[in-house]
Amino acid sequence: MSNSYAQAVLRTTDVAEALRVAGRLLALADTGELEVDFESRVSTPCELERLSRVMPDADWWSYGSDRHGSSRNGDSPSECLPIFLSRWCMDPEAVEGFLAAAGNAPAMVRWDFSGWPEAPEVGLGRGGTRGAYVTVCVNARDLYLEEPATDHTVYVHVKQSEARRAAWLAAQVGLQTIGELEMAPL
Template identity: 30%
Template sequence: MSNDIAYPVFRTPDLALALSTARRLIEFGRCEYSEVSVYAEFSSVAEVRRVAKVLPEECFQGQVDYEEFDGVPLAERPALVVGVQGPGLPVDPAAYEGRLPVECGLSELPVGSIEDTFTAAIGANVGWINWESLRWPDAPEVGFHGESKHAEVTLLFNTHTRELDEPADDHTVLVHVRSAVFGGVQTREPYAHWLAEQVGLTVIGPGQRL
């Protein structure tokens, strides 16, 4: 089993510029099987409702301690606990007590189908867009074969980390490659540098693993 590592290659407070930069990198590795996923966290009821109007097809789910529902059939659990699309969100504010932040997301969508709308809706909330199933080309000049399994690009909104635990006032583009550590060294880091350089970018920080 192998894992990925993601390197930051661009950072800006400009949402449109962050998205367009990510797209430049995506197009370098995009293929017919490429897909996109989105995810965000909302810390207020007002933000949940606002985004649900823009992205009604998203699945919204609140925080839950699953022990509180031991023995409770799935059909009898609150919609916000199970996960519900925008039109099914609770109207009563009390339903959100203890459930914030509310998470939302969609996965395995066609590239280009949701990115603009999601970026316009994100506001000050943390989240990401992730493009996967890309195909990085061979880089013989630096001694690397191409990459498919871990060929991804991530755009982080309002955070610097993949864990979304470091809020920020700007947005970060990450390029993913396979993690390969030998002697304590990430031997494929030069490949990430090479990929960034192909679209006029450069690695600007250490790699991030989940």
């Protein structure tokens, strides 16, 4: 597992608005190679059933320090709730179905692409694949999906050494960064 660095650029109660902002950020990026990763914190059998339909063959692991169980061990996810459910390299067209299946569960969509554009105003050339992501967290205030919320947050990911790119990207879509740059799991 590696890490990137992320900074929030929007917090909203409107999922559609979060997805529009993510789309505007992606329009800036080199998306010649585009993949989408999904994660959700699943607490109920109903959530598990809905999400399993849109994330077949997803990896999962128990949530909480006193919990054990995972897809690697061949355990039954329904017997190990709450769990984190994760699926990488999904088709971008699957985003809306995933978010509908997530319902009110904390969930994350992360777009992975080839790189950010040059940002000459802040002295940065084209960004490469490392640190080139956009993430929307729904029903959660953090990238780890541990702080439930009634709103949704859009993050841009950048290389730590290119932290000023985050504010530049936010400005390109008429926004400002929120909070500090933080290490993000990948």
